[in-house]
Amino acid sequence: MKAIKYLCTNSVQHLKLPSIKIEKSVFPEGELYLRIKENIKGKPVTIITNITPTNILEVLFLVDAVKHAGGKLNKIIIPFLSYARQDKLYHPGEAVSGAVVCSLLRQLHVPITVYDIHSEKLRKYLSFEHRSILPLLVKQLPKWQYVVVSPDLGGAKRAGKIAKLLHAPLLVMKKTRTKKGITIAFSGNVTNKSVLIVDDMISTGTTLLKAVALLRKHGAKEIYCIATHGLFVGNAKQKLKQSGIKKIIVSNTLPVKATKQIRVVRIEQILKKG
Ligand code: R5P
Numbered sequence: 001m002k003a004i005k006y007l008c009t010n011s012v013q014h015l016k017l018p019s020i021k022i023e024k025s026v027f028p029e030g031e032l033y034l035r036i037k038e039n040i041k042g043k044p045v046t047i048i049t050n051i052t053p054t055n056i057l058e059v060l061f062l063v064d065a066v067k068h069a070g071g072k073l074n075k076i077i078i079p080f081l082s083y084a085r086q087d088k089l090y091h092p093g094e095a096v097s098g099a100v101v102c103s104l105l106r107q108l109h110v111p112i113t114v115y116d117i118h119s120e121k122l123r124k125y126l127s128f129e130h131r132s133i134l135p136l137l138v139k140q141l142p143k144w145q146y147v148v149v150s151p152d153l154g155g156a157k158r159a160g161k162i163a164k165l166l167h168a169p170l171l172v173m174k175k176t177r178t179k180k181g182i183t184i185a186f187s188g189n190v191t192n193k194s195v196l197i198v199d200d201m202i203s204t205g206t207t208l209l210k211a212v213a214l215l216r217k218h219g220a221k222e223i224y225c226i227a228t229h230g231l232f233v234g235n236a237k238q239k240l241k242q243s244g245i246k247k248i249i250v251s252n253t254l255p256v257k258a259t260k261q262i263r264v265v266r267i268e269q270i271l272k273k274g
Contacts, residue, residue, distance in 0.1 A: 011050035014255035041070035079253035084118035102126035116228035137226040144194040159198035191219035201229035205236035230256040
């Protein structure tokens with residue numbers, strides 16, 4: 001059995017993984033040029049790449065380059081897939097961007113693994129193996145008796161799995177998007193309880209901050225959070241620092257710097273297992 005070679009795009013260059021060398025440049029017109037610079041003829045190749053808001057063409061080109069270089073592309077591993085929140089038409093006239101991205105990936109006819117995708121509804125457009133890093137993140141928590149919280153209905157299944165793992169009760173919040181932003185509500189008892197919020201991603205931190213404010217108002221003793229993807233857009237880290245959340249545990253699907261409050265769990269070893 002020949003050893004698998006990894007081909008990593010820039011989107012995952014923060015991961016400490018050995019990658020096949022590629023030449024990447026941009027023509028004066030702005031067109032992208034890609035070339036594999038190693039002999040991969042007959043070798044098994046796995047592409048590891050996030051789908052960022054702008055790199056889908058790069059991924060398509062890479063797959064083509066591997067084929068032309070005679071590599072045997074066995075899998076594409078996607079630690080973080082952007083656009084997965086737009087999984088259906090929410091308002092008339094929108095683009096269903098998650099469906100578009102998944103349909104593009106489907107036509108590559110390569111097995112795909114995605115980690116903690118926002119919405120499994122996208123299986124309608126792409127068949128993929130879905131894996132979760134959340135059970136690994138849970139191991140980093142102090143061993144309290146938690147109330148597990150999903151900040152919205154869409155995340156209930158995800159948080160439910162963690163509640164089951166911890167033999168903990170599950171509380172699902174109701175998140176509503178309005179023109180003024182989001183509102184969150186819940187019913188249940190968290191007074192003097194240790195609470196664990198489970199989510200797929202932290203972007204601006206708004207969801208988490210709103211959930212935390214409500215939980216504190218209802219007397220939660222201490223609040224922890226696990227989320228696979230730490231985007232921490234803008235001043236999210238700063239705002240979360242002041243929120244009183246004891247610990248936020250994320251993975252390094254995206255490049256995140258740890259802080260006193262934010263612990264980052266590395267996933268390279270998991271990715272290497274395929
Ligand atoms: C939304 O449904 C997701 O599961 C996350 O809760 C959300 O995307 C986090 O975004 P933000 O941090 O900007 O509230």
